[in-house]
Amino acid sequence: MKKLSFLIFAAAAITLALPAAAQFAKPEDAVKYRKNALFVMQQNFARVAAMAGGKAPFDAKVAADSAAVADFVSKLPWAAFGEGTDKGDTKAKPEIWMDKAKFDEYAQKMQGEMSKLNAAAKTGNIDSIKAAVGSVGGSCKTCHDAFRM
């Protein structure tokens, strides 16, 4: 019994000590997690971008709601780029793990721009939204050019 309690304690301690990055049962789960998060983010961002680009009618409420979701979800993918998740059904380049600092910097940059878009969308000002959409798009592209196949 003592041994079992110890094992449970040890397992809990290890789980809590691990960074969020490692908290996936399998590497495939991490890949799926980050792809799904990026997909949900992209869908919400693209909806706002379509309005900003005049390709969809401007609806301030939809824009604000979508930007808020994109902002929140923009925080999620990064914990799923841990070591050993460079394999499988992914377009992530090995360069991510060779220059993690740069990758993290680009990820941070995008999150910052997305949070500015969220703030702009809350004001309902289409010109501010347009400018912020451009900055987010630029930050997506910078990272994709360097780190996506």
Ligand code: ASC
């Ligand atoms: C999107 C999307 C991207 C970015 C990028 C902007 O909607 O899927 O990867 O915007 O195209 O340059």
